[in-house]
Amino acid sequence: EAQVTQNPRYLITVTGKKLTVTCSQNMNHEYMSWYRQDPGLGLRQIYYSMNVEVTDKGDVPEGYKVSRKEKRNFPLILESPSPNQTSLYFCASSGQTGNTIYFGEGSWLTVV
Amino acid sequence: DAKTTQPPSMDCAEGRAANLPCNHSTISGNEYVYWYRQIHSQGPQYIIHGLKNNETNEMASLIITEDRKSSTLILPHATLRDTAVYYCIVRVGGLYNTNAGKSTFGDGTTLTVKP
Numbered sequence: 001e002a003q004v005t006q007n008p009r010y011l012i013t014v015t016g017k018k019l020t021v022t023c024s025q026n027m028n029h030e031y032m033s034w035y036r037q038d039p040g041l042g043l044r045q046i047y048y049s050m051n052v053e054v055t056d057k058g059d060v061p062e063g064y065k066v067s068r069k070e071k072r073n074f075p076l077i078l079e080s081p082s083p084n085q086t087s088l089y090f091c092a093s094s095g096q097t098g099n100t101i102y103f104g105e106g107s108w109l110t111v112v
Numbered sequence: 113d114a115k116t117t118q119p120p121s122m123d124c125a126e127g128r129a130a131n132l133p134c135n136h137s138t139i140s141g142n143e144y145v146y147w148y149r150q151i152h153s154q155g156p157q158y159i160i161h162g163l164k165n166n167e168t169n170e171m172a173s174l175i176i177t178e179d180r181k182s183s184t185l186i187l188p189h190a191t192l193r194d195t196a197v198y199y200c201i202v203r204v205g206g207l208y209n210t211n212a213g214k215s216t217f218g219d220g221t222t223l224t225v226k227p
Contacts, residue, residue, distance in 0.1 A: 004155075031213045042199055042217035043156070050213050058214060088153055097205035097212050098144055098163065103155035 002027050004104040006091050012110045013081055021076045021107050023091030029102075031094045032074035036060065036087040037106075043090060049074055081111040114139040114202040116218035123224050124194075130187040132221050134200030137181040142209060145176060146201040147185045149194075150220070156199060159185065163205070190225045197222050 004025045013019055025032065030051050035043035035058075045058030047066040055066050063085055065077040074093075078085060091104040117135040124130040136145065144163050148156035160167055160174045162183075167174045173186040187194055197220040204214045 033213065033215065035217075037153075040219075042219045044217065045215050048213045048215070056211060056214070059216070090155060094213075097203060098161075100158050100161070101146065101148075101203075101215075102158075103148075105155045106153060 002102060004091055004093050004102050006089070006104040006107045008107060009105065010108045012112065014112055015082055016080050019078050019081060019109075021078075021089060021091075021109070023074045023076065023104060024072050025074075025091075025093040025102070026072065027093060027095070027102065028071065029093040029095050030071070031097065031101075032068065033058070033092045033101075034064070034066065034074070034076045035090045035092065036085075037090065038087050046076070046089075078109075081109075083111050086110050114143055114216060116200045116202055116216060118198075118200055118218040118221045120219070121222045121224070123226055124187075124190045126192060126225050126227050127189055130185075130190040130194065130223055130225070132185040132187075132198050132200075132223065133182065134184070134218060135182045136200070136202050139180050139202055140204070141180075142204060142206045144203045144205050145174065145180075145183050146203055146215075147172070147174065147198065148201060149196040149198045151196045159198075190223075192225050192227065195223060195225045 033048040034046040146161040147159040
């Protein structure tokens with residue numbers, strides 16, 4: 001079954017404590033992305049990657065890092081989380097850019 | 113990068129067609145238009161996408177104007193289960209574009225299908 005898997009699904013953490021949200025896809029997709037969604041708003045792209053070792057900033061990259069060392073994985077790293085990064089996060093993947101985008105189920109992150 | 117504008121809400125009677133508009137007047141020639149929907153805070157669900165031509169699948173039809181500055185998602189026979197937030201997305205395409213994959217969501221249209 002085609003899947004984009006994110007972990008953890010729910011996390012409460014404290015300001016400044018580094019955390020990583022993992023994302024893995026089983027479809028051998030080239031493209032992967034991270035988005036955040038705040039109440040009442042659409043998803044906003046944080047970072048995207050078009051292949052291994054190739055990443056680029058989306059619209060809201062401040063405070064986040066990513067890496068793409070393997071094709072299937074695209075972790076999102078918050079080096080020093082702050083309360084304004086409290087949000088719902090989605091990982092997504094696709095083959096070529098004209099193909100369907102598959103989304104994960106989301107990760108609720110609360111920074112206190 | 114293209115921005116998308118959608119009406120915040122729409123109502124539709126069950127069994128009737130729902131027509132959801134999206135404005136993307138700054139779209140570039142290599143940018144695709146995608147439509148997704150989201151129920152509560154679940155992962156967005158794919159509906160349809162296109163580049164220039166109108167598209168149809170088992171869920172919906174996508175009508176893109178000739179100048180590509182706007183599009184309309186059509187759900188031909190809306191049911192109560194189609195109540196959701198519908199997002200119009202513009203995504204950069206192309207194998208050799210350095211920003212291929214960059215995507216911009218609108219703020220979505222909340223579609224309420226009423227009995």
